[in-house]
Amino acid sequence: MSILALGAIEVSPLAIKLLNEATESADSILQLHADGHWEAEGPEALAHNLFCAQNGLLVAAEYELTSGAKILVVTAADRSLTRLQASEEFQPHEVSIAEGYGVWASSYDTTRNALIAVEEPVIDRLLAPHSVDVALDLGTGTGRHLQRLGPSASMVIGLDISRPMLEKARHKGGPPLGTVLLAEADLSSPLPIAPRFVGLILCSLVLSHVDRIGVLFHEARRLQPVGGVFILSMFHAEAQALGWRTSLQRPDGVYRLPNFSHSDNDLRAGLSQAGFEIEHQSVLRIADVPDGYLPPTTVKRFADTALCVVMSARRQ
DSSP: OOOSOOOEEEEOHHHHHHHHHTTOOHHHHHHHHHTTOOGGGOHHHHHHHHHHHHTTOOEEEEEEOTTSOEEEEEEOTTSSEEEEEEGGGOEEEEOOHHHHHHHHTTTGGGSOOHHHHHHHHHHHHHHTTOOEEEEEEETOTTTTTHHHHGGGEEEEEEEESOHHHHHHHHTOOSSOOSEEEEEEOOTTSOOSSOTTOOSEEEEESOGGGOSOHHHHHHHHHHHSOTTOEEEEEEEOHHHHTTTOOOEEEETTEEEEOOOOOOOHHHHHHHHHHTTEEEEEEEEEEGGGSOTTSSOHHHHHHHTTSEEEEEEEEEEO
């Protein structure tokens, strides 16, 4: 009995060659995959795939043919596509930030993301007390924070380097907002906004893609009047030290985006040097991630690992 929907089927030319040489069919391998026969790689891999199948995450399993060749079957997290390929074809793709989020845009809002799940409740609490004329969302992406910023501001400006992500933001539904302006911009360059125009800046899960955070912090200071609020969050340096990367898993491989590691001390020093006073800091750990986002074995092993840092600061 099938436990996994496969969606559209794609078989690589090399996989077809290997199947023919082994006189095996793609259909038989795909049926094993759909039925949850993932035990060949051991009990831990089986438990991992069962968790992923039940929680809307990518499912990947390797099958050995009678010839000894190995076939990898990967089903997308949204169950739209399953790709059958030679194991060696599933390779990492090192991509730029713009390229990576361009690929990710179509599925970003439906991808279960532990980092987002643990961060958003804290951002909600920090935004709640504020009311300003203009709010700025740096790295707005698909606009996941636009509705959060709406109650805090009469005008919301969203900037992002990825045009496909901005297109998703432009067509996002939800309750009516005030004026929303979206524009393409590189956060490592001067931003196209007048000085002291923005009362509140949100920079959510962007800083690990920024090499020189001090430059961005000084630019944030330029945009704000005295008393302006700057709320930021970042993929934690402690998690990055384990080799974890901002990445998108797809049936054709893993797309890895550039990451820059900044410690909590780096953030505090950068904010202070740019003229901000920190009013709040939270460090969120793997153990804080809601159920259903990470396999239990990962949570148990890395429970105390810092996954995200959130800070709120005020312009002096």
